[in-house]
Amino acid sequence: MQDINIKITDRDGVTHDIVAPTDMAMNLMEVVRSYELAPEGTIGVCGGMAMCASCQCYVKSNHQLPEMSDDEDAMLAEAFDVEDNSRLGCQIQMTPELNGLEVELAPES
Numbered sequence: 017m018q019d020i021n022i023k024i025t026d027r028d029g030v031t032h033d034i035v036a037p038t039d040m041a042m043n044l045m046e047v048v049r050s051y052e053l054a055p056e057g058t059i060g061v062c063g064g065m066a067m068c069a070s071c072q073c074y075v076k077s078n079h080q081l082p083e084m085s086d087d088e089d090a091m092l093a094e095a096f097d098v099e100d101n102s103r104l105g106c107q108i109q110m111t112p113e114l115n116g117l118e119v120e121l122a123p124e125s
């Protein structure tokens with residue numbers, strides 16, 4: 017069992033230091049929901065299926081993330097407020113390699 021430390025900046029601009037487990041198969045969207053960093057019903061609307069972009073975030077640290085899937089790429093192509101560092105939180109699994117990850121939640125669209 018190994019927990020990692022990550023920083024999540026919410027949609028109000030407040031940065032939260034979070035401890036996330038790596039042994040529960042959680043993704044970033046689920047971590048945001050479990051810490052209630054976004055109002056209920058505004059993040060993870062599709063349940064983590066890469067079909068809504070409500071969990072879009074901007075990756076601020078230089079971590080090597082898994083390759084973007086075709087589904088994630090297609091969803092971000094249709095999303096609002098997309099930046100070069102945009103990813104879907106539901107597609108980022110919490111792993112020991114992501115210790116120190118820093119992300120900012122994209123504005124609600």
